[in-house]
Amino acid sequence: MHLLKDNSTAGGLSSPALAERVPAQEFSADLAPSMDHLDQLEAQSIYIFREAFGRLKKIALLWSLGKDSNVMIWLARKAFFGRLPFPALHVDTGKKFPEMYRFRDHYGKEWDLDLRVEPCPPIDAVDPTLPPAARSAARKTEGLKMALAKYGFDGLIAGIRRDEEATRAKERVFSPRGLEGNWDVRDQPPEFWDHFNASPPQGAHLRIHPILHWTESDIWAYTKRENIPIIPLYLSQNGKRYRSLGDQDITNPVASNASTIDEILIELEQTKVPERSGRALDHETEDAFERLRVAGYL
Amino acid sequence: MNMIVTPASPATPNGTTRPQVRIVIVGHVDHGKSTLVGRLLHETGSLPDGKLEMLKAVSARRGMPFEWSFLLDALQTERDQGITIDTTQIRFRTNSRDIVLIDAPGHAEFLRNMITGASQADGAVLIIDALEGVRDQTRRHGYLLHLLGVKQVAVVVNKMDRVDFSAERFKAISDEISAHLQGLGVKPTAVIPISARDGDGVAERTDRIDWYKGPTVVEALDRLEPARPLEALALRLPVQAIYKFDDRRIVAGRIESGSLVAGDEIVIMPAGKIARIKTVESWPVTPVAGRQGAGRSVGITLDRELFLERGDIIAHTNSAPRETRRLRARIFWLHDKPLAKGDQFLVRCGPKESRATVVAIEKAVDPGELSSVENKAIGRNHVGEIDISLSNPIATDPYTENPRTGRLVIEVSGRIAGGGLVLSVDAGQRALPVDIVPVESALRPDERSARYRHNGAVVWLTGLPASGKSTLAKALERRLFSNGGSPILLDGDTLRAGLNSDLGFSAADRSENIRRLAEVATHLARNGHIAIVAAVSPAREDRATARRIADTAFREIHVATPAEICEERDPKGHYKKARAGTLASFTGIGNDYETPQAAELVIDTSTRTVAEAADEIERMLKTTGVLFDELVDLAANI
Numbered sequence: 001m002h003l004l005k006d007n008s009t010a011g012g013l014s015s016p017a018l019a020e021r022v023p024a025q026e027f028s029a030d031l032a033p034s035m036d037h038l039d040q041l042e043a044q045s046i047y048i049f050r051e052a053f054g055r056l057k058k059i060a061l062l063w064s065l066g067k068d069s070n071v072m073i074w075l076a077r078k079a080f081f082g083r084l085p086f087p088a089l090h091v092d093t094g095k096k097f098p099e100m101y102r103f104r105d106h107y108g109k110e111w112d113l114d115l116r117v118e119p120c121p122p123i124d125a126v127d128p129t130l131p132p133a134a135r136s137a138a139r140k141t142e143g144l145k146m147a148l149a150k151y152g153f154d155g156l157i158a159g160i161r162r163d164e165e166a167t168r169a170k171e172r173v174f175s176p177r178g179l180e181g182n183w184d185v186r187d188q189p190p191e192f193w194d195h196f197n198a199s200p201p202q203g204a205h206l207r208i209h210p211i212l213h214w215t216e217s218d219i220w221a222y223t224k225r226e227n228i229p230i231i232p233l234y235l236s237q238n239g240k241r242y243r244s245l246g247d248q249d250i251t252n253p254v255a256s257n258a259s260t261i262d263e264i265l266i267e268l269e270q271t272k273v274p275e276r277s278g279r280a281l282d283h284e285t286e287d288a289f290e291r292l293r294v295a296g297y298l
Numbered sequence: 299m300n301m302i303v304t305p306a307s308p309a310t311p312n313g314t315t316r317p318q319v320r321i322v323i324v325g326h327v328d329h330g331k332s333t334l335v336g337r338l339l340h341e342t343g344s345l346p347d348g349k350l351e352m353l354k355a356v357s358a359r360r361g362m363p364f365e366w367s368f369l370l371d372a373l374q375t376e377r378d379q380g381i382t383i384d385t386t387q388i389r390f391r392t393n394s395r396d397i398v399l400i401d402a403p404g405h406a407e408f409l410r411n412m413i414t415g416a417s418q419a420d421g422a423v424l425i426i427d428a429l430e431g432v433r434d435q436t437r438r439h440g441y442l443l444h445l446l447g448v449k450q451v452a453v454v455v456n457k458m459d460r461v462d463f464s465a466e467r468f469k470a471i472s473d474e475i476s477a478h479l480q481g482l483g484v485k486p487t488a489v490i491p492i493s494a495r496d497g498d499g500v501a502e503r504t505d506r507i508d509w510y511k512g513p514t515v516v517e518a519l520d521r522l523e524p525a526r527p528l529e530a531l532a533l534r535l536p537v538q539a540i541y542k543f544d545d546r547r548i549v550a551g552r553i554e555s556g557s558l559v560a561g562d563e564i565v566i567m568p569a570g571k572i573a574r575i576k577t578v579e580s581w582p583v584t585p586v587a588g589r590q591g592a593g594r595s596v597g598i599t600l601d602r603e604l605f606l607e608r609g610d611i612i613a614h615t616n617s618a619p620r621e622t623r624r625l626r627a628r629i630f631w632l633h634d635k636p637l638a639k640g641d642q643f644l645v646r647c648g649p650k651e652s653r654a655t656v657v658a659i660e661k662a663v664d665p666g667e668l669s670s671v672e673n674k675a676i677g678r679n680h681v682g683e684i685d686i687s688l689s690n691p692i693a694t695d696p697y698t699e700n701p702r703t704g705r706l707v708i709e710v711s712g713r714i715a716g717g718g719l720v721l722s723v724d725a726g727q728r729a730l731p732v733d734i735v736p737v738e739s740a741l742r743p744d745e746r747s748a749r750y751r752h753n754g755a756v757v758w759l760t761g762l763p764a765s766g767k768s769t770l771a772k773a774l775e776r777r778l779f780s781n782g783g784s785p786i787l788l789d790g791d792t793l794r795a796g797l798n799s800d801l802g803f804s805a806a807d808r809s810e811n812i813r814r815l816a817e818v819a820t821h822l823a824r825n826g827h828i829a830i831v832a833a834v835s836p837a838r839e840d841r842a843t844a845r846r847i848a849d850t851a852f853r854e855i856h857v858a859t860p861a862e863i864c865e866e867r868d869p870k871g872h873y874k875k876a877r878a879g880t881l882a883s884f885t886g887i888g889n890d891y892e893t894p895q896a897a898e899l900v901i902d903t904s905t906r907t908v909a910e911a912a913d914e915i916e917r918m919l920k921t922t923g924v925l926f927d928e929l930v931d932l933a934a935n936i
Contacts, residue, residue, distance in 0.1 A: 032588070032589035039593075039594070043593050043594050046595035047595050050539055050550055054539045054608065054649075077581055080541065080543065081543060081546075081548060081581045082543075190632060192707070193705055195714060195717075197712070197713055197714055199713070215389070
């Protein structure tokens with residue numbers, strides 16, 4: 001397991017397996033090794049990444065620094081043989097945990113990312129009718145709109161998953177956003193047989209969701225298998241850990257003794273507590289999350 | 299009881315052997331799909347703690363009785379409307395299967411969502427209200443399942459509590475739906491009497507249905523077979539992209555069926571070129587050894603530099619797909635405007651796309667009635683069988699031979715408007731590329747280039763009528779010949795007088811005209827000549843075809859003389875006739891010329907003399923390695 005430890009120096013970190021050419025091994029079996037569940041998820045995500053890169057003009061990956069977006073970067077590097085051939089965009093609320101910023105600065109360099117950090121507007125600029133935590137989260141939506149206007153991306157790759165939250169289950173892999181970045185849940189284009197609608201209307205953009213079909217357990221199992229670095233806040237300290245990382249002021253840890261990924265996986269197999277239970281904004285009112293999403297939140 | 303979630307054995311999905319089965323639940327709106335799903339989740343212990351209580355509390359707050367369907371209707375907008383509006387994926391486990399449940403809604407206008415859901419399904423549950431019996435939508439959904447190739451269908455007769463659990467009523471419905479499905483070639487795996495609201499038949503054979511001896515819903519789901527292995531079929535690797543991030547030229551794509559390994563001899567369709575797989579590239583470790591099977595997203599390198607493009611299909615030489623310009627498909631139509639004969643659209647078959655025209659509508663069916671409606675057009679949410687002519691040849695398989703490459707989607711104005719299965723293909727000219735063994739020339743290429751002091755090439759002049767293509771072509775021909783070279787002029791109109799005299803000016807005929815020009819020119823180029831082609835060739839796709847055929851020998855020159863000046867020149871009087879309406883299908887006065895985006899050279903003949911333009915072409919041919927600059931270079935080439 002790769003962890004970015006507090007106060008570590010860059011030199012003290014072991015880097016995850018780098019692209020290296022090793023001689024082909026002797027292999028005599030006639031049958032291809034069968035694909036397990038993670039192999040299937042990986043292959044599907046790689047396919048989506050390549051479609052997005054090939055069919056859109058200017059895309060970026062939204063890097064929230066969390067476990068899901070780190071898996072996304074890993075998958076993108078698999079898709080493109082070691083590199084991320086488009087920018088990694090961090091829409092920064094300025095309120096993330098210090099461990100998250102350290103992680104960003106370290107791996108942004110180590111992974112040779114074209115990192116773009118974009119700020120969010122102050123809270124006053126956000127819809128005052130939203131409940132407090134949702135309003136705080138909506139800053140990110142505004143920051144995202146500003147970044148979109150600045151760079152003119154026609155596609156943004158986002159690490160949402162269907163199992164996270166009911167409204168996300170309705171998503172498409174290629175999900176068109178209106179001119180205001182909004183999501184029209186009732187008028188979604190059909191999407192089947194891995195044919196994606198890749199033509200956003202003039203001035204609008206697409207959200208691309210390469211890990212929509214993954215679950216929280218999949219993310220952890222894959223993180224472990226591939227040895228992908230994580231922020232240590234996900235692991236239990238003093239009986240608590242974060243299942244999901246957002247802004248410091250609106251994210252709470254859950255009670256847990258899971259201090260390794262293996263223990264997290266066992267915990268997830270047994271728990272029935274939703275992943276985003278530590279996210280204040282999900283619980284304020286029934287429809288707060290959906291209102292955010294319709295307005296363009298991830 | 300067999301419905302409890304399997305206890306935590308291996309904590310990770312890593313190495314799991316439980317087959318995953320994707321199912322869809324379909325049927326008439328209000329027949330209880332969402333209720334059944336809610337009940338299934340509850341019975342299999344798949345609900346998060348507190349979810350049920352929360353929804354019960356919400357119902358109480360709104361003064362509504364609790365419904366199981368609320369579990370799915372998580373969106374407020376849905377609750378307001380009282381219907382489920384989109385496909386939702388939900389997971390749960392039976393004894394031996396991981397089930398991914400795709401909840402498909404019932405309202406007719408949401409049919410496209412149902413198709414989106416059902417197209418990914420290995421099996422289906424068709425739900426029927428015991429009181430209402432088989433309805434239009436029941437039949438339509440049954441037919442669509444058949445159309446989409448979903449063979450495993452379990453039927454549940456719901457709301458048995460409303461008919462006092464009458465075995466007679468159940469039998470009547472069971473007979474009717476079984477006959478209907480069998481008429482479609484689908485034998486239901488089970489017909490199950492249930493009450494989703496009360497739980498009878500879902501996980502338990504309760505006393506109220508003690509006359510029923512078959513499986514419960516959970517047991518029926520547990521018996522579904524996962525899709526058959528694609529790896530057993532012939533290799534199909536559709537090319538998704540070609541990457542050149544470093545010194546490797548990696549051909550990337552997902553293996554749709556079959557398998558491959560470094561060293562395999564492969565054929566690239568539809569061009570029919572043959573190569574060997576040099577390596578299978580990956581990351582972080584590369585290259586990878588061993589066989590790669592269906593489902594993997596891979597990257598390969600080849601042992602020779604060939605022109606490949608997105609949409610080509612890589613296959614083994616002895617089992618190549620059929621290349622075709624014409625196919626028959628069974629389609630479902632989702633667009634507002636009915637599909638009629640003569641309509642044009644874009645067909646996508648994997649990453650390959652081609653413009654296409656509806657040549658004939660053989661059948662148009664309203665799936666609710668199951669009777670053929672008028673054969674003129676296929677309406678929204680209807681299905682049919684159509685013949686399609688393609689402007690670009692594509693390599694495909696009938697879906698009965700390959701469920702992955704035998705399906706296509708139809709796009710209108712950049713939006714998916716329908717989809718379907720390939721029923722049959724008219725084999726094209728190169729249907730069996732490996733059986734054709736061209737006689738090789740007695741001369742080596744370097745013998746020819748030593749004499750002509752140039753390599754073979756296809757110089758392709760494209761541009762509006764009267765832009766100066768033929769004038770330039772003749773000047774270039776004269777100049778190359780004077781220098782000892784071997785130029786050969788291929789004028790579009792000249793070939794139409796003979797070789798292409800069977801072709802008219804429809805889009806399909808124009809494409810074929812270009813293809814033949816390119817083939818002839820390429821043959822000349824391979825034999826060391828410089829084929830100079832002067833052809834309007836307005837369609838970008840057709841020129842891409844020419845480039846693919848001629849490969850590295852292709853040099854495109856866009857003669858970009860402004861349209862007003864071309865019309866003013868009008869040496870053949872075509873513009874005048876077209877303006878007067880006496881010349882149909884004339885490129886020039888409409889917007890039908892698609893400007894090249896990556897021509898090797900762009901020349902505006904209104905701003906330079908013929909000699910100056912010929913100089914530019916000569917320079918381009920030198921810098922791109924066609925003409926040898928100096929005798930010294932020639933020596934280096936021998």
